[in-house]
Amino acid sequence: xxxxxxxxxxxxxxxxxxxxxxxxxxxxxxxxxxxxxxxxxxxxxxxxxxxxxxxxxxxxxxxxxxxxxxxxxxxxxxxxxxxxxxxxxxxxxxxxxxxxxxxxxxxxxxxxxxxxxxxxxxxxxxxxxxxxxxxxxxxxxxxxxxxxxxxxxxxxxxxxxxxxxx
Numbered sequence: 001x002x003x004x005x006x007x008x009x010x011x012x013x014x015x016x017x018x019x020x021x022x023x024x025x026x027x028x029x030x031x032x033x034x035x036x037x038x039x040x041x042x043x044x045x046x047x048x049x050x051x052x053x054x055x056x057x058x059x060x061x062x063x064x065x066x067x068x069x070x071x072x073x074x075x076x077x078x079x080x081x082x083x084x085x086x087x088x089x090x091x092x093x094x095x096x097x098x099x100x101x102x103x104x105x106x107x108x109x110x111x112x113x114x115x116x117x118x119x120x121x122x123x124x125x126x127x128x129x130x131x132x133x134x135x136x137x138x139x140x141x142x143x144x145x146x147x148x149x150x151x152x153x154x155x156x157x158x159x160x161x162x163x164x165x166x
Contacts, residue, residue, distance in 0.1 A: 050106040054142060057102045063142050063152035068101075070141045070153040079133040079159040086116070088125035088143040088151070098125035100144045107137030133159050 054063070071085040088098045103114040116127040125143070133139075136159050142152045 047106055050104050050111040050140070053102075053104055053111050054140070057100075057142060057144065058150045059148070061148070061150050063150040065152060065154075067151040068141050068143045068153040070139065070155050072139055072155050072157050074155075075158045075160060076133060077160050079135070081130045082133050082157060082159075083128070083130050084114075084139070085128040086126065086141045086143075090125050090143075090145070092118070092120050092123055092125060094120050097122075097146050098143050099146050101125070101127065102142045102144075103131070104140045104142070105131065105133055105137055106140070108132070108134045113139075133157060135159055 067089045069087045069089075071087075072082065076082045084103065086101055086103065088101065090096060090098045092098070097120045098118045100118065101116045102112065104111045105113045113131045114127075114129055118125050131139075136157065138154055138156050140152060140154045142150055144150050
């Protein structure tokens with residue numbers, strides 16, 4: 001800062017300095033004000049959004065429980081990397097095979113977390129990956145068969161915060 005500016009604004013700048021307690025109070029006040037105005041973190045999907053994604057994927061058909069096996073931990077200590085494995089019972093022949101599997105998490109900002117495509121050349125209808133979960137929620141895997149039928153499995157995963165429950 002040049003000397004003339006320092007002389008002119010020096011007193012105002014010194015008057016604007018805050019101690020740690022004042023800075024913390026201003027920060028907390030800003031957060032409280034933002035929460036009152038409805039400003040918050042990312043919104044979570046609602047059940048309706050997940051149901052809409054299922055209806056779009058299935059073409060309006062109701063999925064039948066069975067044939068799909070969803071493997072997830074009951075409790076995930078870290079929601080950032082939750083292992084998931086999906087297996088669908090199918091002979092994987094040209095006459096009868098899985099064409100696609102959709103995985104949804106109804107509590108994430110966007111419910112669709114993964115999709116997998118299969119063909120008879122796949123040999124087996126199995127897939128595994130790691131997904132990110134925002135909170136404790138239901139995970140749904142829906143398999144679409146080549147004849148148009150749809151099957152599903154669903155499990156709840158409890159995401160803990162720091163291993164202390166959540």
